[in-house]
Amino acid sequence: MxxxxxxxxxxxxxxxxxxxxxxxxxxxxxxxxxxxxxxxWGRMHERMLPLTVACLILFAIANFFPIVKIQLRGLHSETTLVGAVMTLAGEGLSEVGLLVLLTTLLFPLVQLCVLLYLLLPISLRNQPPAGFRILVRAMQVMRPWGMIEVFLLGVLVAVVKLSGMAQVIPGAALWAFMGLTVLLTAVLAFEPQAFWRLTFGRQGENMP
Structure with missing residues (x-):
């Protein structure tokens, strides 16, 4: 053709x-x-690299630190995202735990790592990395499956409900999830098709 x-x-x-x-x-x-x-996109691609690095830093904080700390009658409990997934699996909700793990941890992390892998050689050497075409298509496929904002909304609803029964102290991970949601909105708004434009010029804009 x-x-x-x-x-x-x-x-x-x-x-x-x-x-x-x-x-x-x-x-x-x-x-x-x-x-x-x-x-x-103007010079947007030049700002995407630091935004992606910032997302990865917030992602690490969101997953290694407790989301909330609950205190009730002298007892306290806190958990991380991975801990919550393990709790769901232990209570017989393995399917729900797997869904949470995929949509809030695995898919967003893979997207950010792929984005970083694509942006580094484009920004530094103006050259596409190995596997460029496959990775750009993979990003487009994975985009609808990243649901950190849905998870954050669920956590906020749970915090509001629990605050009426116990003392709920937001953890570092909760604030990191809030910042990550904002940054991911900006980062993932950079359409995968724009990589074709940046790398291959005008004819790349509508390449599949």
Whole structure:
């Protein structure tokens, strides 16, 4: 199939348009269905690397430190995310524990590690790393499965309910999860297709 670099096809309705010349932070949308067809990220990729490193630091704090500490009648209890997963497994809720482990630990961690692996050579040498195509596609597949914000919402609801029965002290991990949720929103907004643009130029923008 012959590529036509001066044309762009809408992924929503297959309408064909001349490829627009975009300036920094401009977005091109389909006139028929409103689908975003092209986006100029400006120098966003240069800020993605430090944001990704910050996400990994917060991710480590969120998983190695207690989420909350509960005190009741002189007794206290605290747990980490991994500890909560193990507790679920021990109470016969292995499926729920596995789901929590995958969506709040494994998938977000893999996404961040892949993002760091992709950004380092692009930022330092302007060259794609080995396995570039497979990893960009993998990021696009994993994106819907990272649900840290859902986990955080559940924890906050539980904290509010428990505060009426016991003293609940937020741990370092809870604050780290809050910061991580904000940073991940910014980091994962950087669409995987933008890597094609950064690495292969104009013709890379719509490559699969």
């Amino acid at each position: 012959q590529e036509v670099p001066d044309l762009i096809v809408c992924e929503g309705c297959d309408a064909v348009y001349p490829r627009p010349e975009l300036h920094s932070r401009e977005v091109a949308r389909c006139r028929r269905c409103g689908t975003v067809m092209a986006r100029h």
